[in-house]
Amino acid sequence: MSEWWNKQIHRADQLIPKANGSKELLKFYAQLLRAQRDIHEFLRSHKNWLPSGDLQADLPVLNDALPGFLTVIEAHGPPALAAEAHDLSQAGPQVVAERLMAYWSSTSDIQFFEKAFLQPYLRWVAQSGARPIGREVSAGERYCPFCGGNPQVSFLQNKETTAESGNRDLICATCLSSWEFRRVVCANCGEERPAKLGYFHSPEFDHIRIEACDTCKHYLKGVDLTRAGFATPLVDEIDAAPLDLWAHEHGYTKIELNLVGV
Numbered sequence: 001m002s003e004w005w006n007k008q009i010h011r012a013d014q015l016i017p018k019a020n021g022s023k024e025l026l027k028f029y030a031q032l033l034r035a036q037r038d039i040h041e042f043l044r045s046h047k048n049w050l051p052s053g054d055l056q057a058d059l060p061v062l063n064d065a066l067p068g069f070l071t072v073i074e075a076h077g078p079p080a081l082a083a084e085a086h087d088l089s090q091a092g093p094q095v096v097a098e099r100l101m102a103y104w105s106s107t108s109d110i111q112f113f114e115k116a117f118l119q120p121y122l123r124w125v126a127q128s129g130a131r132p133i134g135r136e137v138s139a140g141e142r143y144c145p146f147c148g149g150n151p152q153v154s155f156l157q158n159k160e161t162t163a164e165s166g167n168r169d170l171i172c173a174t175c176l177s178s179w180e181f182r183r184v185v186c187a188n189c190g191e192e193r194p195a196k197l198g199y200f201h202s203p204e205f206d207h208i209r210i211e212a213c214d215t216c217k218h219y220l221k222g223v224d225l226t227r228a229g230f231a232t233p234l235v236d237e238i239d240a241a242p243l244d245l246w247a248h249e250h251g252y253t254k255i256e257l258n259l260v261g262v
């Protein structure tokens with residue numbers, strides 16, 4: 001069960017030495033992934049307990065993973081996040097619970113701490129066969145069918161598939177699961193006209209492209225695993241942070257910011 005986390009961590013460690021413009025982001029993400037893996041492991045090994053998917057009911061168990069998580073953010077996070085982690089560690093469980101519940105009912109990509117802390121929980125909810133309860137879930141093909149979250153990144157892979165769905169998948173920013181999505185469609189507004197959909201890529205990141213939409217002016221990154229099978233979309237997406245600069249300069253807004261705020 002740790003295998004998935006270890007794969008992400010290994011990829012981050014591999015990219016750090018050669019990172020160009022994203023080294024600090026990757027270093028932080030590598031530590032964050034370790035902390036998330038520890039939360040996942042902690043929940044998974046909790047005796048005689050499985051998550052109900054009702055965050056309120058599951059919080060007493062989840063709370064025990066909090067101090068360790070905050071310690072990592074305080075030690076490795078950028079100054080603003082480190083200060084926030086410090087404040088939260090002083091604030092007590094009630095304040096933290098209120099913040100987590102607010103995020104749970106209505107997610108936001110600028111609530112870093114909540115998003116990072118709940119990803120491993122939601123992953124374990126999914127793996128253990130429960131469903132999230134008490135969330136406002138947006139319906140529609142561009143939202144995660146499990147939790148209703150936004151796509152963080154898309155990826156292409158070789159697999160048997162129907163012509164209709166193509167071979168593109170989206171990874172959920174909230175619970176990290178993935179779902180199939182049509183290939184030439186904006187993952188934000190559903191635009192299908194090829195003339196409105198733009199792709200940008202730079203030789204520096206051969207297997208990654210910006211997938212932008214001129215109708216809603218949103219974008220996300222796509223990672224082509226058919227060209228780089230060793231890549232992991234969530235980590236490679238962060239490594240390619242310089243491409244986000246291009247997107248911003250051209251007036252595009254990311255569908256959802258990642259955990260390092262890019």
Ligand SMILES: [Zn+2]
Nearest residue numbers: 144147172175
């Ligand atoms: Zn999800």
Ligand SMILES: [Zn+2]
Nearest residue numbers: 186189213216
């Ligand atoms: Zn769009």
